[in-house]
Amino acid sequence: MIDLKSMPHSKDDLDRYEVENIFHSWCFQPSQSPLRVTSAKGIRFTTEDGRERLDFSSCFVSHSIGHQEERVVAAICEQAKTLTSFAPTFSTTPRALLARMLAEITPGDLSRSFISLGGTEANEAAIKICHQFTGRRKILARYRSYHGGTATSMTLSAGDARGWAQVLGGTDFITVPQPYCYRCMFGQTYPQCELRCVTYIDEVIELEGGDEKVAGIIFEPVTGANGIIVPPPEYFPELRKVCDKWGVLMIADEVMSGFGRTGKWFALDHWNVVPDILTMAKGLSCGYVPLGVTIVRKHIGDHFKEHFFAHGATYAGHALACAAALAVIPIYQEDNLIEKSAKMGAYLLEKALELKEKHPCVGDVRGLGLFVGLDLVKNRKTREPIIPVAARIRPGMNPKLEVAKKLAELGMMAIVANPGNVIAMAPPLIIKKDEIDEGIAIMDKALTVADAYVDN
Numbered sequence: 001m002i003d004l005k006s007m008p009h010s011k012d013d014l015d016r017y018e019v020e021n022i023f024h025s026w027c028f029q030p031s032q033s034p035l036r037v038t039s040a041k042g043i044r045f046t047t048e049d050g051r052e053r054l055d056f057s058s059c060f061v062s063h064s065i066g067h068q069e070e071r072v073v074a075a076i077c078e079q080a081k082t083l084t085s086f087a088p089t090f091s092t093t094p095r096a097l098l099a100r101m102l103a104e105i106t107p108g109d110l111s112r113s114f115i116s117l118g119g120t121e122a123n124e125a126a127i128k129i130c131h132q133f134t135g136r137r138k139i140l141a142r143y144r145s146y147h148g149g150t151a152t153s154m155t156l157s158a159g160d161a162r163g164w165a166q167v168l169g170g171t172d173f174i175t176v177p178q179p180y181c182y183r184c185m186f187g188q189t190y191p192q193c194e195l196r197c198v199t200y201i202d203e204v205i206e207l208e209g210g211d212e213k214v215a216g217i218i219f220e221p222v223t224g225a226n227g228i229i230v231p232p233p234e235y236f237p238e239l240r241k242v243c244d245k246w247g248v249l250m251i252a253d254e255v256m257s258g259f260g261r262t263g264k265w266f267a268l269d270h271w272n273v274v275p276d277i278l279t280m281a282k283g284l285s286c287g288y289v290p291l292g293v294t295i296v297r298k299h300i301g302d303h304f305k306e307h308f309f310a311h312g313a314t315y316a317g318h319a320l321a322c323a324a325a326l327a328v329i330p331i332y333q334e335d336n337l338i339e340k341s342a343k344m345g346a347y348l349l350e351k352a353l354e355l356k357e358k359h360p361c362v363g364d365v366r367g368l369g370l371f372v373g374l375d376l377v378k379n380r381k382t383r384e385p386i387i388p389v390a391a392r393i394r395p396g397m398n399p400k401l402e403v404a405k406k407l408a409e410l411g412m413m414a415i416v417a418n419p420g421n422v423i424a425m426a427p428p429l430i431i432k433k434d435e436i437d438e439g440i441a442i443m444d445k446a447l448t449v450a451d452a453y454v455d456n
Contacts, residue, residue, distance in 0.1 A: 120148020
């Protein structure tokens with residue numbers, strides 16, 4: 001065994017460790033080390049080659065306030081001096097304060113939180129709470145969803161090819177369509193469709209046992225990795241009515257869409273709908289320390305005063321992570337980042353629509369706040385996707401990955417290696433107009449790669 005205090009760490013050593021000793025997420029394991037990041041600040045990061053690059057993805061929609069925000073770093077350091085973590089059977093000041101803060105900013109009477117370490121853990125807790133509260137087992141999930149990489153979350157990530165290798169479990173699930181108007185699974189056109197995607201859910205609930213068997217439905221209010229799908233304005237109010245009719249709990253996965261990403265504190269605020277359970281992560285602590293939360297309405301939380309809560313974790317309510325969130329969340333308010341997201345998001349959408357006019361590979365553009373997607377096609381008339389569903393898990397390059405490679409060459413990161421046909425742009429909420437112009441100019445050059453795959 002080598003001296004563990006003086007491990008070799010030259011560039012070649014580090015590259016070798018990456019290739020030989022690391023499992024890289026959602027990919028065939030690489031034969032070469034990826035670019036090594038050495039520092040980051042604001043909306044930019046620097047790699048080992050000394051090149052500064054533009055983060056147009058907020059590190060996969062997590063670093064919403066930007067990188068290395070001094071107020072957050074200081075709060076983490078201060079908390080680390082006194083207490084980093086402790087057994088969750090005891091209280092800590094950061095945990096208590098964060099739980100109260102979340103009750104203040106979330107919709108309606110959402111008030112009792114389970115604090116975990118990430119988005120998938122938050123969704124796992126949400127499903128357990130839903131099962132235990134209703135006494136039912138069936139959960140509805142929507143196609144083209146992603147709810148996390150652990151067992152139940154992956155089971156409910158319907159239509160995401162990354163989950164095909166997963167042994168399904170953790171819940172009995174039924175899959176229903178998204179309100180994906182550009183590719184309606186019913187072949188309808190909004191608004192003539194009369195929201196068939198909602199009436200279908202109503203019928204499915206009845207056929208699956210109604211209020212005797214169906215516990216809840218989990219959804220991303222604005223679908224993230226699988227498409228930046230923004231529903232019609234009536235969708236969630238009507239879905240709320242259906243769920244109330246059957247006593248089915250609405251579980252809103254706001255891991256990506258929460259904390260100002262769409263121009264509101266939470267995406268469901270756009271439709272004045274209160275879910276029964278809401279999950280959050282990413283923008284909650286902005287990746288400074290891993291953190292996730294599952295928050296429920298008061299009557300659901302009160303249920304567990306008389307009924308055993310069958311869930312827990314050693315690091316539940318981790319003090320250092322809670323302290324990070326306590327520093328992050330006020331920044332949204334103090335720096336008017338939610339209002340800026342709405343304003344800059346409208347500008348980003350406008351510029352993205354200009355890309356559609358220039359590039360035949362862009363079939364649709366949609367978004368809400370600083371969450372904008374480019375839906376890539378081989379043919380605009382037929383709307384044939386530029387890659388098949390399975391492309392993400394097949395070896396070799398595809399048109400979207402070629403765009404990702406080109407973006408890297410040009411010095412920018414967006415969300416391109418995600419499933420499906422959509423390139424997502426989700427820069428930090430601190431971004432300025434000229435920085436959006438910079439990112440759009442880079443995207444303009446990169447999309448020429450995908451244009452070569454369009455049918456003439």
